[in-house]
Amino acid sequence: MTDHCITLHILLVEDDKENLDLLLETLPDSLGEYGLEWEPCSDFAEAMKRVETRRYDMIVTDIYRDRPGHKKGIEIEDEKAGDIISGIRSKRFCPIVAFTDGSAPQSFKEGPFVKLADKSRGNKDIVAKLEELLTTGIPGIARRLHDDLDRASGSYLWDFLEGNWDRLIGNGLAEPSVLERLVRRRAAMQIGRLDPVADDPAEVETVEGVEYYIHPPVSDELRLGEILRHKGDGSFRVVLTPHCHLAIQPGKEEPRAEYILTVKTVPAKELLKTYPPQGSSEEKKLKSLGRMMQSPVRDNRLQPEGRYWFLPGFLDMPDLYCDFLQLESVPYKDALDRHERFAVLDTPFAEAFQSCFTRFYSAVGLPGLDPARMKHLIEE
Structure with a gap:
C-alpha cells in the first residue's frame, strides 16, 4: 500500500461469504489522500459486537436484497443488516455506506453521513459513496480527534501522573473517579486550545464563530x-x-x-x-x-x-x-x-x-x- 497521511479503518459487513471475499479483492486500498484498511465480517450479530468494542472510521455494510427464488421482503439476516445502522447510531459516530443489489428498505433514510449504494453493477457506486463521505472531511477529522485524544491523555498520564503519583496518593487524589475527571479535563483543554493544522503544538489565536x-x-x-x-x-x-x-x-x-x-x-x-x-x-x-x-x-x-x-x-x-x-x-x-x-x-x-x-x-x-x-x- 502506498504511504498516506491517514489510514482509515473500515468494517466491511456482508453475510454472503463469497461476496465478502470478492469485495475484499476488488475494493480499493486507497482513495485520494486516505489509505483504506478493510476488516471483513460475515455475521451481523458479530458486527454489532465489534462496533461496541472497537473503533472504526467508517462502516460499509450489506442491507437486505430481493434474492431470486425467495419471497420479496426482508429475511432474518437482512433485518439484522438494517438493525446495525440504528445500532451504530445509538452507540457511536461512524459514517456508513449501506449497499444493496436490489430494492432498498422503504424506511431507509440517507443523510450527510449515511449513504446507500447500488451494488447491482459492481463496486462503482460503493466507491462513489465512500468518496462523498470523505469529501465531508468528517472521517479524517474523527480519526485525528481520536489520535489527538490518545496523545493528549497519554502524554499527561506519562509526564504528569507518573511523576507525581506518590504525591497524588498522599493527597487522596488517586481515586479512579477523580483521576478520570482530571484526565478528561486536561485532554479536553489541550485539544480545544491547540491548533489542529500547526506543525508543532501551538495555541489557536484566531477562532471561528x-x-x-x-x-x-x-x-x-x-x-x-x-x-x-x-x-x-x-x-x-x-x-x-x-x-x-x-x-x-x-x-x-x-x-x-x-x-x-x-x-x-x-x-x-x-x-x-x-x-x-x-x-x-x-x-x-x-x-x-x-x-x-x-x-x-x-x-x-x-x-x-x-x-x-x-x-x-x-x-x-x-x-x-x-x-x-x-x-x-x-x-x-x-x-x-x-x-x-x-x-x-x-x-x-x-x-x-x-x-x-x-x-x-x-x-x-x-x-x-x-x-x-x-x-x-x-x-x-
Missing part, C-alpha cells in the same frame, strides 16, 4: 450565556444571571432565581447600516469592522462605551449585537415557556460576556484635571 457556542446546551439547567430564541417572533436574547442562581436544588422544580436577567439583541446588519465600517480602502474598512467585532465593540460612534457585545452568526442565528441598555427581567417559567434553548456561550466567552456587562454598569465617571495646573511635570 461556531467556537463561541455549545450546541445543543449540555446542561439541563439554564446557564449564564444561554441564548434563548423567542417562539413567536424568533428574536434572540442572552441570559445574564450567574450559574449559581440558576442551579435547581434537589427536590425543587425551579432555581432560587425567580426571575432571569436577559439582554436583548439587535441584528448586526442593521447596526452596521447606521454605523458602517470606516475607511478609504477595503483594508481600512476591514480593520474598522474588526474593531466593531471586538467584545465589547470599540468604536467611538457607538456610545456609551462598552454598550454592545458582538455575537457571531451560528446556524440559523444571524450575526447579532447584545445591547446592554436593553435589559429585561423575565419570570423563570415564562423564559422556558416562551423561548427555546438555542445554544450557550462556551468558556471563556460566557465569562467575558459577564465581565463586559459588569464593567459597563460599574463604570464611574471622574471630573477631569486641568492640564495647565500640571505644567511642572513637563518643564525642565
